[in-house]
Amino acid sequence: MVLEKTMNHEYNQEKEKNEYRYIYPSWLDSVAQGLTKGAVKYPGQTWKKIPADEHLARAMRHINLYRMGDRNENHLTNASMRLMMAFYMAEREDFTSKGETVHDIVKTLPNGAEVHRYRNKNGAEISAIYSIDAHGRKDFYMSCCREGEESLVKKYLQDIAEEKNKIRSRVVVRELQKGIELHRYYRENDAYSAVVIVSGKKPIEICACKIDDEKEMLKDMGYNDAND
Numbered sequence: 001m002v003l004e005k006t007m008n009h010e011y012n013q014e015k016e017k018n019e020y021r022y023i024y025p026s027w028l029d030s031v032a033q034g035l036t037k038g039a040v041k042y043p044g045q046t047w048k049k050i051p052a053d054e055h056l057a058r059a060m061r062h063i064n065l066y067r068m069g070d071r072n073e074n075h076l077t078n079a080s081m082r083l084m085m086a087f088y089m090a091e092r093e094d095f096t097s098k099g100e101t102v103h104d105i106v107k108t109l110p111n112g113a114e115v116h117r118y119r120n121k122n123g124a125e126i127s128a129i130y131s132i133d134a135h136g137r138k139d140f141y142m143s144c145c146r147e148g149e150e151s152l153v154k155k156y157l158q159d160i161a162e163e164k165n166k167i168r169s170r171v172v173v174r175e176l177q178k179g180i181e182l183h184r185y186y187r188e189n190d191a192y193s194a195v196v197i198v199s200g201k202k203p204i205e206i207c208a209c210k211i212d213d214e215k216e217m218l219k220d221m222g223y224n225d226a227n228d
Contacts, residue, residue: 017132018112030077031084038081047085052093098106109154111160115153117146164188176223184211193216195221 039045047055056153059082066075107115112132120126128143129152165187173182179199184194194208195217209217 027077027080030074031080034074034077034081048089050085050089052086052089055082055089058082059086109153109156113141113156115149117149127152129153132158176218180206182214182218193217 038047048097059079062073062075062079062082065073066079070181078132090107103134104117105114106117109115109129114130116128118126118128118132126143127146127149129141131139131141141156142152151186167185167187169186171184173184175181179197181196183203185194191211192208192226193211193214194205197204197206207217207221
């Protein structure tokens with residue numbers, strides 16, 4: 001099977017925090033089909049009105065029936081759906097235990113982050129962003145009053161843009177002349193070349209371009225004998 005052949009293959013790229021290659025596609029498809037059928041039979045996502053413990057009890061029932069040899073239903077898919085529902089409700093019940101009422105997830109942001117709205121125990125409407133931590137788990141980022149939600153989202157987007165633009169590594173390709181060097185900089189999603197003055201305390205970029213355009217840049221600057 002293609003998935004099994006590539007599961008452990010290493011590619012020349014950074015590892016993701018949440019590798020979807022490890023999710024068995026047929027299982028995911030069976031869960032999606034089950035949820036779709038359930039939405040027709042019970043419109044309005046009524047499962048969101050059922051507490052996590054009840055979903056867990058139903059999941060355990062399906063698991064136990066399967067272990068006893070019952071194949072009259074697709075118990076493993078039904079158990080998977082109930083566990084997903086329990087996970088969803090448990091997150092929201094965590095808010096409730098703090099005296100807060102969750103409205104729902106109102107927006108999905110880049111990198112898997114979500115905007116939540118809820119009312120705290122004092123009755124104030126709060127917006128909060130939950131990002132994804134290094135282990136692929138939801139992690140609290142920041143919250144504010146409902147009126148400040150737009151500014152909160154802008155700040156989050158600015159933060160992840162700055163993170164992507166951080167230099168991860170730098171390579172000194174060679175010296176072009178005394179005090180001037182050709183450098184290559186590698187960021188999260190791209191890389192670029194730069195001609196840099198290094199004679200001072202802090203390197204100063206005087207020209208930069210994509211690595212593919214490096215030779216042309218050097219030629220334009222008079223370094224016609226530049227090698228690859």
